[in-house]
Amino acid sequence: MAIEIVKPGLATTVQDAGRPGYYNVGIPLSGALDQYSFRCANLLVGNDENAAVLECTLLAPELAFHAPALVAITGAEANPKVNGVAMPRNEAFAVKAGDTLGFDFMRIGARAYIAVAGGIDVPMILGSRSTYGLGAFGGYQGRKLATGDRLPIGVPTAKARAGRVLPADLTMPLPKETELRVLPGLYFHRITDASADTFFADTWAVAPEADRIGYRYKQGRPLQWRERAQPFGAGSDPSNIVDAGYPYGSIQVPGGVEPIILHRDAVSGGGYAMIGTIISADMDKIAQMQPNYKARFVRVDMHAALAARAEYKAQLARVRTALG
Amino acid sequence: MAAATARYSFGADEHVFVELSEDMSLESFFKGMAITDALAKRKVPGVTEICPANASYLVRFDPDVIHPDEMLGILQQLERELGDAELEVPTRIIEVPVYYNDPWTRETLMRFRERHQDPTATDLEYSARVNHHASVESFIDAHAGSPWFVSMVGFVAGLPFLFQMVERARQIETPKYLRPRTDTPKLTIGHGGCFGAIYSVRGAGGYQMYGITPAPIFDPAQKLPYFRDFMCFFKPGDIVKYRKIDRDEYDRMNAQVEAGTFDLRIRPVSFSLTKFLADPTGYNKHLEGILYGH
Numbered sequence: 001m002a003i004e005i006v007k008p009g010l011a012t013t014v015q016d017a018g019r020p021g022y023y024n025v026g027i028p029l030s031g032a033l034d035q036y037s038f039r040c041a042n043l044l045v046g047n048d049e050n051a052a053v054l055e056c057t058l059l060a061p062e063l064a065f066h067a068p069a070l071v072a073i074t075g076a077e078a079n080p081k082v083n084g085v086a087m088p089r090n091e092a093f094a095v096k097a098g099d100t101l102g103f104d105f106m107r108i109g110a111r112a113y114i115a116v117a118g119g120i121d122v123p124m125i126l127g128s129r130s131t132y133g134l135g136a137f138g139g140y141q142g143r144k145l146a147t148g149d150r151l152p153i154g155v156p157t158a159k160a161r162a163g164r165v166l167p168a169d170l171t172m173p174l175p176k177e178t179e180l181r182v183l184p185g186l187y188f189h190r191i192t193d194a195s196a197d198t199f200f201a202d203t204w205a206v207a208p209e210a211d212r213i214g215y216r217y218k219q220g221r222p223l224q225w226r227e228r229a230q231p232f233g234a235g236s237d238p239s240n241i242v243d244a245g246y247p248y249g250s251i252q253v254p255g256g257v258e259p260i261i262l263h264r265d266a267v268s269g270g271g272y273a274m275i276g277t278i279i280s281a282d283m284d285k286i287a288q289m290q291p292n293y294k295a296r297f298v299r300v301d302m303h304a305a306l307a308a309r310a311e312y313k314a315q316l317a318r319v320r321t322a323l324g
Numbered sequence: 325m326a327a328a329t330a331r332y333s334f335g336a337d338e339h340v341f342v343e344l345s346e347d348m349s350l351e352s353f354f355k356g357m358a359i360t361d362a363l364a365k366r367k368v369p370g371v372t373e374i375c376p377a378n379a380s381y382l383v384r385f386d387p388d389v390i391h392p393d394e395m396l397g398i399l400q401q402l403e404r405e406l407g408d409a410e411l412e413v414p415t416r417i418i419e420v421p422v423y424y425n426d427p428w429t430r431e432t433l434m435r436f437r438e439r440h441q442d443p444t445a446t447d448l449e450y451s452a453r454v455n456h457h458a459s460v461e462s463f464i465d466a467h468a469g470s471p472w473f474v475s476m477v478g479f480v481a482g483l484p485f486l487f488q489m490v491e492r493a494r495q496i497e498t499p500k501y502l503r504p505r506t507d508t509p510k511l512t513i514g515h516g517g518c519f520g521a522i523y524s525v526r527g528a529g530g531y532q533m534y535g536i537t538p539a540p541i542f543d544p545a546q547k548l549p550y551f552r553d554f555m556c557f558f559k560p561g562d563i564v565k566y567r568k569i570d571r572d573e574y575d576r577m578n579a580q581v582e583a584g585t586f587d588l589r590i591r592p593v594s595f596s597l598t599k600f601l602a603d604p605t606g607y608n609k610h611l612e613g614i615l616y617g618h
Contacts, residue, residue: 023384024375025556026478026524125544134525135481137544137555185333186341232492233348233378233518236499242348243476243485243519245375245382247335268478269377271517277336302392305337309387 002067002153003116005145006100009061011211014120014139014151017050018264019128026268029248030130030138033212033264033287034111037075037172039316041115043323044072044092044166046159051119052129054145056112057211058290060103061145063114065095069153070117070160075172076109076288090166092117109174109288117156133212133265170319172284177203177294180261180282183305186250187241187273195223195256199275200299206289207258212265215286216258217295223256223275235271243271249278251297261286281308330355330403332396337387340395342403343380348487348518352379353475354411354597357561359402361413368398376560377476378485378519411597417471417563417615419589420522423574424448424464424535428509433533439503447532451498451515467496467534467566470608472520474562480527482542482556486520486564491604496520504530511537513566524556538569538577539588549587563593565615591615 005012015038018031032038032055039049054061060078072092073080080087081102087093095101106112122129122140131139140149188196202220209216225238233242239255246252246262252272253259261278263286278286279300289295300308331343342359344352353376360376363383370389375382385395425448437443442450452463472486479485488495500516505528508514512523514531521531524542540548541557550557569577580586593614600607 020372020384022556023373023382024477025554025559026481026483027556132481134527135542135544136525142544183334183336186335231345231347234346235517240517242346242379243479243517244343244377244380245341245476245478247339247341247382247384249336250339267480268375269382269476270479274335277334277339279336280338302334302337306387306392309337313388 002065002069003151004064004066005061005147005149005151006064007062008145008147009056010059011057012061012145013055013131013133014052014122015055015130016052016128019126019130019132019138022126023268027126027132027135028266028268029264030128030132031264032113034075034113034172034284036284036312036316037111038113040090040166040170040172040319040323041072041074041113043319044074044090044164045070045115045117046157046161046164047115047117047119048157051115051154052122053116053120054114056114058106058110060106060112062100062102065097065099065101067097067153069095070156070162071095071101072115074113074115074166076106076112077174078106078112079104090171092162092164094162108176109172110290111287116153117160118154121152121154164323166319167322170315170322172288174288178285178289179298180285180295181279181300181304181308182251182276182297183279183302184276184299186247186276188275190225190238190273191275192224192226199223200297203294203296204259206291206293206295208291210289210291212263213267214260214262215289216260218258220259223253225256239273240271241273243269245269246274247277249280249283250274251276251278263287279305279308281305281312332400334392334396335382337392338384340383340385340392340399341380342383342399345379348379350473350487350489350597350601353473353487354413355406356381357413358406358411359399362402362406363399366398370395375478377478378487412594413561414592414594415561415563417565417591417593417611419615420537420539420564420566421569421573421577422468422513422535422537422566423569423571425460426536426574429512429533429536432505432507432509435507436501436505439501439505441499441502448534451496451532451534454498455496464534464568466494468568471563471565471611474558474560474564475519477556477558477560480525482524482558484522484541484558484562484564486522487518488520489563489600489604489608498532500530501532504528508533509536511540513537538574538581539586540581547584548581550590563595563611565612589615
């Protein structure tokens, strides 16, 4: 086993591109929350861009290498050190057997990705190596990494080489204030016009309850719901609906107080009205928001959502060219 | 072709959400099942998730493969085509043993009493009262007496939402806890609003707790025979008939689960919504006959 966990960090898990196809039985997509940084990390070490990596949240781990390896770190700004010596981010570098990879605290951003040439070789379950915590399967024994865990590494490709660098203009932006674009819909008609206005006008701060399942936001004005007789089976609170499926990125507002955006470990359904959905191109931004980072929700239409998606894909294509 | 009456809404650029009705009804559920079945059979390129729910359904797609407007058009066309179809579905009926009023959910509900509408009663006592049953026993008999439809699987992996197959006047309706619990025993039989649930894993929950089943319903290791095909046992459209068991039987079954020899009684059945709606009580007797072979 090539990598041993010396200190696990706050929430370090094995993740890859995710596990689509089972949301109908409540098994969510999972996978790296910031897919862009995840793909960059893999390409830096010559991996298939969907290979499994370590996702580190807020406090990165300390790892002991029992075999030589090629690694790259992307995403949040947590400066890596090998045996206490500073190493670059967004660049592939070699570690020797016996080396320890540690990190400074995470200054900016919320998730760093550690790719190792060959990928983290945990068993594939339902087509993915991603950890699904609530279901306790996937990744390494279905859970966050703990001290003493030993991770197997796959075989590096012929493209693995030290010194490959992600150009600075292609790294993930890590702003402390950002705009998240929303396509209104789902149960948007249930809130009043005035609340629709304040929702998009207010600045919202990430609450401490922010994880792979969902991100909660606070500090905006509470939303008011249009009056109605609640439908049979919907429950008594005006923010309740007959339990329905929750899209990834959908924004629910229990009691009208704090919006929650569901991310890749989403609960697949429930009884809270959703007022819109974050566009696919902006989901990675959420992954890099620390508690107290600020967001404004910006109303867009489908045309803008598709244009942003195309721009996201074009950016990934530039990364593939740069790191090919 | 019938008119399209459902409400369609995009969940950003990757989802279409379709609300068949605002309120819960078996008709809406079946319509959703029929449309999502037909969509699955069509194998539309770009569709990645098809999720039927209680009175709605959700489709996830890749807009680089299929344009959102084209996706929407297919779903609206399916609704029109199926509008007047006879709703008959092949499914299965499953007996689920339940130890009602068990010590584990009882211990849990006592721990969270201050979050409940009635801190002086148990969840069963409270639910019996608000549903106008003279006793807990009579309430349990109603709960276990008629079968339930699995109307959605989700929230977490393998968790079935169930809707009892009785006239609306006889539906059990209970509020959820005032504030959700942070703990619910695994395999708790719960109820909130008009829906039942079986908690597939231990965790937070807001439903009233009535009992516990020894039968695992989610197992990534797939140890028991009924997990042969998949780690989640339940599928939308399954029919569940609860059977009351006592502590001795619960312990016996639990030992079988540990030994890997436990199995569920499962029978294939074809369900007709029209026949059910014409005579719910008679139709449920017919279903029970199929389950128990008489």
